[in-house]
Amino acid sequence: MTDVPTGRTPNVPAPERYEIRITGHLAPRWANWFDGMTLTQKDDGTTVIHGPVADQSALHGLFRKLSDLGLPLVSVTPTPGEAAADHTADPS
Amino acid sequence: MLGPLLSSKYRLPSPRPGSVPRQRLAERLRAMSQSTLTILSAPAGFGKTTLLTEWLAAGCADGAAVAWLSLDRRDNDPALFWTYVVTALQTAVPGFGDAALQLLASSPPPIDAVLATLLNDLDGLPTDLLLVLDDYHLVETPEVHEGMTFILEHQPPQLRLVLATRADPPLPLAQLRARGRLVEVRAADLRFTAEEAAAYLNGPMRLGLSDHDVAALEARTEGWIAALQLAALSLQGREDVSVFIAGFAGDDRYIVDYLAEEVLARQPADVREFLLQTSVLERLTGPLCDAVTGREDGKATLVALERANLFLVPLDDRRQWYRYHHLFADVLHAHLLDERPEQVAELHRRASEWFQAYGDTSQAISHAQAGGDTGRAADLMEIAMPVMRRERREAELARWMGALPDEELRTRPVLGVAFVGALAQASDFDTVGERLDQIEASLRSADGTWPEQPPPHVIVVDQDNYRALPAHIEMYRAALALATADLAGTITHAREALSLAPQDEPLARAAAGALAGLASWTTGDLPGAHAAYTESIAGLTSAGFFADVLGCTITLGDIRRTQGQLTTALRTYQQALDPTGPAPGIEPLRGMADMHVGMAGVLLERNDLSAAREHLATNQRLGEHNGLPQNPYRSRVVKARLREAEGDLDDALALLNEAERVYAGDYAPNVQPVPAMRARLRLRRGEVAHAEEWARERQLSAGDEPTYLREYEHLTLARLLLARHRLERAPSALEEALRLLEALLTAAERGGRGASVIEVLVLQALAHEAGRNAPAALAALHRAVTLAQPEGYVRLFADEGTPMAALLKALSKQPAASTHVRRLLAATTTAGTHASILSELIDPLSERELDVLRLLGGDLDGPDIARELSVSLNTLRTHTKSIYAKLGVSSRRAAVRQARDLNLIPGQRHS
Known part of the structure; x- marks a missing residue:
């Protein structure tokens, strides 16, 4: 049951959570467009898109959506271990 | 068949009025004539398509014919992708790639052959051809990228390939770059400079902005053209231009959001509603919009939107079909998902119903699936199935079902x-x-x-x-x-x-x-088997599956030939080709080529080489793409046998090697395996070791149970044993051969395989002769000849060469010898190149020429012969010249020798 963040084989199906940072403030209304992920606007003018990603090809699908909108990508970070905390903390 | 093609996809978009000239980029594009590939790689809204259409409209393509193709997601099917590519090329060069299109119409289409055909056609093109593939990033299938890579690697200089894409495609770009064969135009090149931004905003958009405002906009948008367009639209009719720009420039919001909202907010409620609801559509047309919105102003609204420059792109000249600019469509769709998530499924359902009534099942299914209604999608598939089957669109059907x-x-x-x-x-x-x-x-x-x-x-x-x-x-x-x-x-x-x-x-x-x-x-x-196939053909004929009728006919022909019924086999092929027969009016029908290969095989068996050659030529003319899956290998096998009969054993070997490479069984049992044919040819070439190796690999032994599936291999093994005996003088090999042949004879007779019976008897005759048992040899040969005569078998004897010639000669001296023996003898003694002369020239020699030839074989000189024939010396010279030409010789002695070999004149000089 332990969630090991690294050294995972690509076959493990458990969805990972990712934090994707882009340049510009993206309105929260885009949440549905990004399949219900959470959008947080940061003070430094970036937006963090955060939520579960089923697998690598879903992640690439997400990149494609960003690229389609011309949104410049700043960083992509897997955020393991937060899953439980996030569920309780996120009221939306 | 892949269903109807959308002509708007391969229509070169007309340049939009009021765009900014981009000299610096035109210079860059000019280099493409020296390059293999040009890519325009940048995110949406960087003006890739506009740049290309304007550059082409300005005639910068240097006289090259231009083909354009706008890709979409459905083009991930390689068959559809290449069908569109070839169709696009045809708009530039009429009639180009017809053969490739026909190949693509078969099921499943042989993509490798399609590409080879295309390259071949390109190679012969007198003009340069420029192919633009727009939105290449929508292609994700590795098979399509592989095909493109193949084209790039073999690209003839006539072809210039241009890809516009949002992401670098998985093609060998680094390699091309290193060799200086790649022209790249990227986002940094495409974005508007300050001058271009000013030219755009103050030129066609007539905004009259100050340098300061232009600089602020340019900086905020970073020259992203789509954003500048949106900004210009938001600014139109505004009093507070500078205030707006200042506010915009100081905001962190996603530009498109900020500006699209501005644009949307200024639309009347009904237009805004229209935009959101129709954002589920990939393509728009008036009646479709009406169906989706439940209103009646679809056509009028589309015209108004285009006039207001609201990111609507017309897809045809008649202003029937449009699409939204990709970026704008995404913004609209995001608004829809946010504001009316509950409507989305219903909008897709309406679109699906409209497309169903419109007859575009593919779009109807696609909207049903996008709306999450897999039940409806499945219903549509089931309804469409009979038609799809009839149109041989099984591959498309399979893709749909695979998505369920x-x-x-x-x-x-x-x-x-x-x-x-x-x-x-x-x-x-x-x-x-x-x-x-x-x-x-x-x-x-x-x-x-x-x-x-x-x-x-x-x-x-x-x-x-x-x-x-x-x-x-x-x-x-x-x-x-x-x-x-x-x-x-x-x-x-x-x-x-x-x-x-x-x-x-x-x-x-x-x-x-x-x-x-x-x-x-x-x-x-x-x-x-024959009865079952006959039943099958009747069913296929009444169902209208004519290509499959021909497929079964190949098998019927094979069965007849195995039964030793050459005449019936020939008639089977001919009937299938009868224009008043099963498939009137469809020409050339797939499988017709195969009938010609079948006939060539039968005629070859009868040693009618010129007729066989003609049928092979017809097969070639119809093209491999008009053949069934077995055609490539079967045609090469028959060609190899022909070359062998003509005496070119090297060519024959090369053809058999090729046949092995392109072998496709198409479910039919492999009763005459190519490796066994090659082993026979090796034996004929005296390369016994090769044949030994083949027999070892196939684990063949004289003691095997004779089965039909291995009969051809066992008959080959018998030949190998005879060769071994000849080489090593080993009596055991001969005994083994005789034992094997005896078993094969029994099995062939029991199975009613007439052709095999004759072949076994021929080999028995040779084996007995090798064992110096002349009476047994002649008895076997006599039986073989008797069985061979009615159907005209020749090559089964002629292929055995000198030892068979000796036996036939002996048989011909027997009082009961038939005319067929003499025919066989002639064909056998004139093995090699002579065989072809025999078949081609016996008839053309006139009676008079034969008279001359006979006298040439005697001791008379020219003038005496002329006198003997009561003709002038000149006339005699004309005759002899004609005879020499027909026999392919240049001297009297050679002509006489040739004529004797061909049994045209009695052979008194040889004993």
Whole structure:
């Protein structure tokens, strides 16, 4: 049951959570467009898109959506271990 | 056939009015004439398409013919992708790539052959050809990228390839870059400079902005053209331009959001509503918009939107179809998802219904799936199935069904069985058995019977198809059994399928008949196989599957030839080609080429080389793409046999090697394996070691049980044993050969395989002769000749060369010798190049020329011969010249020798 963040084989199906940072403030209304992920606007003018990603090809699908909108990508970070905390903390 | 093509996809977009000239980029594009590939790689809204259309409209393509193709997601099917590419090329060069298109129409299309044909056609092109593929990033299938890579690697200088894409494609870019063969125009090049931004905003958009405002906009948008366009639209009609720009420049919001909202907010409520609701559509047209919005102003609204420059791109000149600018469509769709998530499914359903009524099933299904209504998607597939089958669009059907969740297929027996059919066609049998069991279990009643009506827990749209399901299930079980080499199982299931198939289901009967026939054939039951195939052909003919009729005809011909009935075989092929026959008006029909290959084979057997050559030429003219899957290998085999008969054994060997490479069994049993043919040829070339190696690999031994499937190999082994005996003088080899031949004779006679019987007798004669048992040898040969005469077999004898010639000569001296013996003798002694002369020139020599030839063989000189014939010396010279030409010689002595070899004149000089 332990969630090991690294050294995972690509076959493990458990969805990972990712934090994707882009340049510009993206309105929260885009949440549905990004399949219900959470959008947080940061003070430094970036937006963090955060939520579960089923697998690598879903992640690439997400990149494609960003690229389609011309949104410049700043960083992509897997955020393991937060899953439980996030569920309780996120009221939306 | 891939269904109707959208002509708007390969229509060169007209340049939009009021765009900014971009000299610096035009310079860059000019380099493409020295390059293999040009890519414009940048995110959406950087003006890639606009740059290209303007550059082309300005005639910068240097006189090259221009083909344009706008790709979409459906083009991930390689067949569809290449069909569109070739169709686009045809708009530039009419008639270009017809052969490739025909190949693409077959099922499944041989993509490798398509590409080779295309390259070939490009190579012969007198003009340069520029092909633009717009939106290449939508291609994700590795197969398409592989095909593109193949083209790039073999690209003829005439072709210039231009890709506009949002992401670098997985093509060998680094390699091309290193070799200086790649022109790249990237986002940094495409973005508007400050000057270009000013030219745009103050030129066509007439905004009259100050330098300061332009600089602020340029900085905020970073020259992103789509954003500048949106900004210009938001600014139109504003009083507070500078205030707006200042506010915009100081905001962190995603530009498109900020500006699109500005634009949207200024639209009347009904236009805004229209934009959101129609954002589910990939393509828009008035009536479709009406269906989706439930309003009646679709056409008028589209015209107004285009006039207001609201990101609507016309797809045709008649202003019937449009699409939204990609970026704008995404923004609209995001608004829809946010504001009316509950409407999305309903909007897709309306679009799906409209497309269904419009007759575009593919779009109807695609919207049903986008709306999450897999049930509706499945219904549509089931309804479309009969038409799709008739139009041979099984591959597309298979892709649709593959996109359905397995649970959906489980409750839909008709679709489930059709999906099994698609899997079987792709030779993917892993889950076939399990799927069939599941479907049968879901249908059969507790008492084991098939209910007349579908049970309540399954969904059946096509009731006719439901009635045929038991037969189809058994048919696919037979196919599965055949795929696992379970012949008994194949026959059992195929017979079961035949008994279950409704009388009015010709296709089911045909398929089951073919499977039963195939299995019977494989076990050597030729009459059973023939009867089953005849049944199958009747079914296929009445169902209108003419190409498949020809496919079965190949088999019928093979069976007749194995039975030793050359005349019937020939008639079988001819009847299939009869223009008043099964397929009137379809020309050239796929499979016609195969009939010519079949006829060439029969005629070759009769040593009619020139006729065989003609049929092979016809096959070539019709093209491999008009052949069935076996054509490439079969045509090479016959060609190899022809070259062999003509005496060119090197060519024959090369052709057999090629035949092996392109071998495709198409489910037919491999009764004459190419490696065995090659072993025979090796023996004829004196390369016994090669043949020995083949026999070892095939683990052949004289003591094997003679079966039909190995008969051809065993007959080859017998030849090898005779060669071994000749080489090593080993009596054991000869004994083995005789024993093997005896067993083969019994088996061939029992199986009614007339051709094999003759061949065994020929080999027995040679074996007895090698054992110095002349009476036995002559007795066997006499039987062989007697059996061969009515059907005109020649090459079975002639191929055996000198030892056979000696035997035939001996036989010809017997009082009961038939005319056929002399024919065989002539063909055998004139092996090699002579054989072709024989077949070609015997007839053309006139009676008079033969008279001259006879005298040339005597001792008279020219003037004496002229006197003898009462002609002038000049006339005599004309005759001799003609004779020399026909015999391919240049002297009297050579002519006489040739004529004697051909038995044209008595051979008194040889003893």
